[in-house]
Amino acid sequence: MTDVSFPHPDYIANLPIWVKVDDVCQGQSQVKKKGETYLSRHNKQDTSVEAQQQYKTYLEHAVFYGVTGKTLGSLVGAAYAKLPDFQRPNELDYLDVNANGQGMSVYQLTQTALRYLLKHYRCALYVDFPQVEPSKTRQDDKQKNAYAMMHVLPAVAVINWDTVMVGNQQKLSLVVIKETVTVRENDDFEMTTSDQYRVLRLENLNGQYVFTVQLYKSTDDSLFSPQEKYTPRDYNGNTWNYIPFTFIGAIDNSIALDNPPLLELVDLNLAHYQDSADFQESVYFVGQPQFSMPDVTEDMYELIKKDGLYIGCKNAFPTKIEMVQAQPNTLSQTAMDKKWEQMKEIGARLIEQGSATKTATQANNDDAVQHSVLSLCTVNISSAFTQALGWIARFMLPNSDSLNSEDLMFSIDQDFSKPQFDPERAKQLWEACLSNRYPYKGWYEYQRTGVVPDYSWEEVQALLEEEQVNAPLGGYQPNGVSNGSGQSQ
Template identity: 40%
Template sequence: MTDVTFTRDDYKAAQYRWKLVRDVCKGSETIKAAGDKYLPRPNASDTSQDNKDRYDAYKKRAVFYNATGRTKHSLVGAVFRTWPTLTVPGALDYVSKDIDGQGVSVYQQSQSVIGHLLEVGRHGLLVDYAAVVAGSVSKADEQAGRARANVASYPAEAIINWKTRQVGGQHLLSLVVLRETVDVDTDDGFGSEQVVQYRVLRLDDAGVYTQEVWEEGSNKTAMTVPPFTPLNGLGQPWRVIPFQFLGSENNDTSIDDSPLYDMAEVNIGHYRNSADYEEAAYLVGQPQPWMAGLDEQWRDHMEKNGIFLGSRAPWLLPVSGTCGVWQAQPNTVAKEAMDSKKEDMVSLGARLIERGSAVKTATQADNDSAAEHSVLSLVVSNVSEAYSQCLVWMAAFVNASGETLYKLNQDFSQITLDATILTALFNAVQGGKLPAGDFWQYLRDRGVIDPEKTNDQIRDELETENPGPNLDDTEVIPNGGKPSNP
């Protein structure tokens, strides 16, 4: 029996971790909407409405401080502090503005991919192609967008099944099943409904890459698009599945660990401590007045007329009567637990929560930065390699030759310009001691010059904007060039 919805055991085992980190990064609204999944009920056996209302108030008072989500955005921002390097043939220039066919640039898509890898440690990229009948792709097809290759991005949850097999001396993907959700318009043309479909990528026994699509129905899942063979720019079938796995450790098919999972677990614990702390502050945080030594007459009088607090409402007590205000002693257990978890999150990489206050030497700062960003450096390296491979496949589709490269920044320290060094380098260029190209590369690395500009482009722009003095000027200066009398 064919079951295209089959999921692997290691995929199922990773679901809890993925869901936890995803929810934490989405923030307070998602965490609180999950109810007792992340915040247990104080009295779970009591199913009364009063206990449900009390739990709702308990949950509302809790504060979720999204250290994990803030850390993720901070790390992605550190990568793109310096613009990536993109080198492609002219036929693929469009990827800088639209790599997926939906107006998302390679820069924007790679930002999203890094975020996914930090959250769950796994992602996928599919290079898709238009069908080519025979021969090379015409320029008309390219310009009309009919023959454009694109890269579709798939989160870890969408990659439900995969297999490899050994071909010669290497392991090649032989099966990938992708779960997709597609919006379909309703009959009235205004609404839409979501349909689940499964895209199956195969490498058949003959070593030819094919695709097929199955759609999930109310009764059964049936094939809606029979197997077809995508062709490259020369009209030939593909001998590999152009699907690229990405991971937090490497880009093989295995499921890597989530870099932010440990922080997310601590973040949930911090949220639970916050709920207890806020509950205690609500219950005993207000001062409680008390009286002693009252007889029945005074008691009945005060019950009838009420009690008012303030300097203009004195309490007239009988002889030997006493009063006071009771204030609960601070309960520091929950607060100390919150502070402890905050320190744990800092040690796990939450740079936005707290910065170290100790004065460090430049060497110490560089070492700390290298240690802190070691996981991020590996993620960035994997993303650069994956996109470089995808660009090679895209170039093969449009039958384009030339270098293809996508390289992300791996220097995450704050880049600054030193005026003294800048002046010295400029003087060295002017004195013929340093090539202008090396000086321009220094400015590229610090974001002053667009990294994609070549030396020839920079030179042309400088010559155009600063043509210099016109040596052919034949204008005659009156009075022989002598100054006129005032």
């Protein structure tokens, strides 16, 4: 029988890449912990104690700059500068505070998904529900205290998958999820961890496809024993003809895999780290000034060995003594600087903030490069979570089929650019206010936030009428502005 821990070939091929990106995003401590994985040792054939000690010093002096991790944080922050639009029935309000059963809101789960996408190019979203009898009344719901939960899974957690054609639709037929279970011992302090596997299947039972779930738990002989299989049912007691699970990708939400968006930046970050190690090593060995006696003879040298040599006024020696220092070796430094600039171009905007002068066109182009990847990620996350809300509604509500797209929706705002105050636009708005074509409230909001309020035509007309009604005789004007009669209000 095939072991449940058997991984998909694509999983095997991509796992080293995912681990590398994770390590780099965690920063210097994690990168240095991996030793020769990311910083090769010179003269690997030399396994002596001295060679090992030299590498230890080489590793200690190297400096890893956390460019990738900071860039990841800045991209996530840009996507959530505005609160996402979340529409749901009142019965699903619990998702605002606890969407995964561990106290994380749906907003936090989508941020986690975005981090996974930028690092791994994929993550997964799965909805589950406790094994309880179908509800007949609302009172049954309260007594069960059961809620549908959504779980965001990193790519490394989904080790195997497969699909099947049902009619002309391709559906997931197998998903194997690796989980870690923690158990505390009797004294409540020690704890042990073990792996288990959750297998989601779409099985053909008598010509009908049915979603089933089965756990495989570890045994004493290091194998995994299958537990009892169960069949989830929705609110009305019906089985599912698909698995409430979806992959989320940086391009689309298919099962296809590609390189992570941050991989190119990760590789440059590691190359910069290696150049830094060479540079710091050269500084360590030849950076300090040394005393030199270019004219010393063999007899003088023997005398120095016998009597010693003092540098200073206490002793004198009949030869020329000078202080020398190695000429700076700029090769490693130049290589570092070059990679630093390349990392900026790829996406490390935080590093160059305020350090370079750019035209408006250049800045907009930089943002477009960044946000092309970020926009696709957020669109795919919004689509996946909106789909998951439909699954949750099917578990939690008797009339989920009657809900439309406006009732169940999660959408991350796509406008990532920070608002910039434009004096010319402010002047145009002010002139429109003076001619009673735009409300003063809109001009005030722009002055305060740098964003033109998103008023509809009806709202603009209503605000203008309100300002006219509340205005003093002669028309509403702010202090110091003529009302047209030669008087100032």
